[in-house]
Amino acid sequence: MSPRVSLVSRPCSICNNLTDEFNYGVISCNPCKMVFRRVMKFETKFDHCLCGNKKSTSCRCCRFSACIAGGMKISCIQKYKHATLIQNLIKMDHKRNNTFFNYQMCEDLSLDQLMISGVPKIKDQGVRFTSHDWVSMEIYSTIEFMKNLDLVHILTSNDLMIFVKNAHFKCAIFFIAVRSYMAKMEFMTFPDNVDVFPEEISNVPDYSPKLLNRIRTLLISKFREFDVSIEELLLVVTIIICDPSVAGLSEFSMNVISQYQRIYSSALQAICQNKCKASWPTRFTNLLFLSNILTKTIKDLDDVVVLFKYHQPALPLRKLVKDSF
Amino acid sequence: MSPRVSLVSRPCSICNNLTDEFNYGVISCNPCKMVFRRVMKFETKFDHCLCGNKKSTSCRCCRFSACIAGGMKISCIQKYKHATLIQNLIKMDHKRNNTFFNYQMCEDLSLDQLMISGVPKIKDQGVRFTSHDWVSMEIYSTIEFMKNLDLVHILTSNDLMIFVKNAHFKCAIFFIAVRSYMAKMEFMTFPDNVDVFPEEISNVPDYSPKLLNRIRTLLISKFREFDVSIEELLLVVTIIICDPSVAGLSEFSMNVISQYQRIYSSALQAICQNKCKASWPTRFTNLLFLSNILTKTIKDLDDVVVLFKYHQPALPLRKLVKDSF
DNA sequence: GGTAGTCCACGGTGCACGGAC
DNA sequence: GGTCCGTGCACCGTGGACTAC
Numbered sequence: 296m297s298p299r300v301s302l303v304s305r306p307c308s309i310c311n312n313l314t315d316e317f318n319y320g321v322i323s324c325n326p327c328k329m330v331f332r333r334v335m336k337f338e339t340k341f342d343h344c345l346c347g348n349k350k351s352t353s354c355r356c357c358r359f360s361a362c363i364a365g366g367m368k369i370s371c372i373q374k375y376k377h378a379t380l381i382q383n384l385i386k387m388d389h390k391r392n393n394t395f396f397n398y399q400m401c402e403d404l405s406l407d408q409l410m411i412s413g414v415p416k417i418k419d420q421g422v423r424f425t426s427h428d429w430v431s432m433e434i435y436s437t438i439e440f441m442k443n444l445d446l447v448h449i450l451t452s453n454d455l456m457i458f459v460k461n462a463h464f465k466c467a468i469f470f471i472a473v474r475s476y477m478a479k480m481e482f483m484t485f486p487d488n489v490d491v492f493p494e495e496i497s498n499v500p501d502y503s504p505k506l507l508n509r510i511r512t513l514l515i516s517k518f519r520e521f522d523v524s525i526e527e528l529l530l531v532v533t534i535i536i537c538d539p540s541v542a543g544l545s546e547f548s549m550n551v552i553s554q555y556q557r558i559y560s561s562a563l564q565a566i567c568q569n570k571c572k573a574s575w576p577t578r579f580t581n582l583l584f585l586s587n588i589l590t591k592t593i594k595d596l597d598d599v600v601v602l603f604k605y606h607q608p609a610l611p612l613r614k615l616v617k618d619s620f
Numbered sequence: 621m622s623p624r625v626s627l628v629s630r631p632c633s634i635c636n637n638l639t640d641e642f643n644y645g646v647i648s649c650n651p652c653k654m655v656f657r658r659v660m661k662f663e664t665k666f667d668h669c670l671c672g673n674k675k676s677t678s679c680r681c682c683r684f685s686a687c688i689a690g691g692m693k694i695s696c697i698q699k700y701k702h703a704t705l706i707q708n709l710i711k712m713d714h715k716r717n718n719t720f721f722n723y724q725m726c727e728d729l730s731l732d733q734l735m736i737s738g739v740p741k742i743k744d745q746g747v748r749f750t751s752h753d754w755v756s757m758e759i760y761s762t763i764e765f766m767k768n769l770d771l772v773h774i775l776t777s778n779d780l781m782i783f784v785k786n787a788h789f790k791c792a793i794f795f796i797a798v799r800s801y802m803a804k805m806e807f808m809t810f811p812d813n814v815d816v817f818p819e820e821i822s823n824v825p826d827y828s829p830k831l832l833n834r835i836r837t838l839l840i841s842k843f844r845e846f847d848v849s850i851e852e853l854l855l856v857v858t859i860i861i862c863d864p865s866v867a868g869l870s871e872f873s874m875n876v877i878s879q880y881q882r883i884y885s886s887a888l889q890a891i892c893q894n895k896c897k898a899s900w901p902t903r904f905t906n907l908l909f910l911s912n913i914l915t916k917t918i919k920d921l922d923d924v925v926v927l928f929k930y931h932q933p934a935l936p937l938r939k940l941v942k943d944s945f
Numbered sequence: 946g947g948t949a950g951t952c953c954a955c956g957g958t959g960c961a962c963g964g965a966c
Numbered sequence: 967g968g969t970c971c972g973t974g975c976a977c978c979g980t981g982g983a984c985t986a987c
Binding site: 947953955956957959963966 | 976979982
């Protein structure tokens with residue numbers, strides 16, 4: 296009997312050249328493996344093109360797109376191992392806090408303007424921030440956080456816009472809760488005890504302290520209930536950010552975002568397993584459910600804004616906030 | 621009664637990842653086991669680094685250091701089983717003898733110079749060695765012997781220097797005694813009956829044949845008394861070499877050297893047990909006591925050198941010898 | 946039965962080559 | 967024609983799965 300031939304050559308799933316290799320989860324030749332690796336490592340710059348050479352090796356962009364479409368697993372890239380992933384999120388969070396606390400917006404930009412050019416400046420000495428100012432910085436630093444995620448390097452600018460627009464406001468609210476929770480507060484607040492709602496709110500006739508208070512406390516009460524760590528919160532927010540089901544995304548970006556969401560999700564799962572042994576699925580579900588609590592909070596906030604708009608149409612809301620409702 | 625839970629996951633003592641394995645004497649995951657195995661087997665090169673990623677798996681050096689610090693037992697590596705160990709020492713001794721008999725120093729190097737670059741050349745035909753020449757080769761070949769010990773591969777160059785400096789001269793003297801003893805001599809001598817002391821010694825007024833003779837005979841008389849074998853002598857010298865209590869060593873190197881000393885020591889113990897059954901502890905103690913006899917001989921030698929220096933300050937001692945007093 | 950050792954697939958790295966400017 | 971950048975080959979180290987003692 297002849298020995299089993301294991302190294303049979305098959306066409307590379309990316310470029311069709313014959314190969315006996317298996318890389319990043321698919322049958323693929325070494326050159327395609329290297330293209331995928333290098334784009335994922337950002338060893339080489341990656342620009343989108345319009346050539347559409349689907350199975351050709353001549354265009355990096357199309358070859359890389361074929362890698363994604365062909366099922367190459369981003370999670371096989373070692374920098375997406377859990378420990379490294381979480382370390383990076385923590386670093387990004389530090390950076391976000393630094394921006395939030397130490398900078399201020401130069402002008403009242405809309406989200407579109409911000410994405411093109413807007414950069415804040417170092418905060419003036421002794422300037423006193425209103426709720427409007429803080430919320431601007433909260434949103435700005437959240438967008439910065441999102442743009443520091445590895446995946447944005449491989450999204451087209453159009454998809455990146457959709458990606459950011461979808462989650463930035465929601466996540467900014469989440470980050471207010473995170474910061475307040477980490478500062479041992481029971482409710483959302485800005486630094487120096489500046490309320491999250493502008494002072495002008497007391498002029499609204501249907502003013503409902505109960506509703507406002509629910510907005511301020513709901514998320515944080517859940518954080519406390521589950522005794523969440525910053526690592527868990529950062530993974531949850533990243534899972535919320537990486538939502539592949541947004542309308543308008545290209546299939547490519549949907550695929551990429553979805554892969555990243557799975558990576559972050561499995562890191563969160565690992566943390567839960569580590570913490571709770573047998574009961575980890577409960578914790579994991581609870582943490583993922585924070586996304587719904589956030590949605591509920593946003594819904595409440597929406598109601599408040601509607602009231603606001605009705606009774607105070609001239610309220611000077613920042614463009615970044617206005618755009619979100 | 622519930623069954624004993626044997627496969628409980630615990631954090632790896634090296635990298636903290638969960639594992640249910642137990643390798644080389646500590647709770648440790650398979651990857652850490654493999655790193656330790658490979659460095660110890662010299663399957664892969666091992667360089668020291670400065671990164672200091674103590675509990676990270678990303679740096680081989682730090683991971684290996686953590687293995688040592690975490691208590692992984694070098695003795696569990698099978699090549700450190702007694703038989704292999706002794707075979708290796710015998711081979712190293714052959715090599716040492718080959719160097720000693722067939723080479724000569726190119727120039728008069730100091731120990732520091734020697735450690736960096738010095739290599740001897742094949743002995744010229746018909747050249748007649750003086751005591752000075754032989755002692756140089758004795759020291760050189762002893763250093764070579766020391767550098768052939770496995771453990772030097774994992775010492776930093778600084779610790780290696782300390783390690784060699786501490787024992788090389790002492791051991792060179794021991795090796796003179798070993799060779800003379802194996803050649804059935806009653807006293808230390810160099811080949812062709814060249815005396816271990818240089819001819820110039822007769823010019824010293826306080827010349828004490830009795831002291832010189834004690835130096836020449838003390839060790840060898842003990843060898844005869846205990847009827848030691850070459851295996852035993854090589855283990856003894858290696859135990860002397862692997863002295864973890866030298867000042868200046870890093871904790872890491874101290875730990876490594878100490879582990880090796882224990883390995884050689886237990887090999888010697890096994891030989892004694894094999895040879896003497898019930899009375900092995902006496903033999904074992906006697907053999908270890910040879911270290912003190914050596915120290916005594918070195919002390920005597922020191923006295924002679926002091927006399928020498930006083931009466932013959934211009935005596936052309938080799939740098940390797942000068943450095944040792 | 947448990948632990949040390951071996952095998953091998955695959956991810957990562959270094960380098961030489963080739964085309965573009 | 968030098969330099970820069972991307973490519974793809976060859977090799978290395980890792981760690982999972984298996985074997986042997």
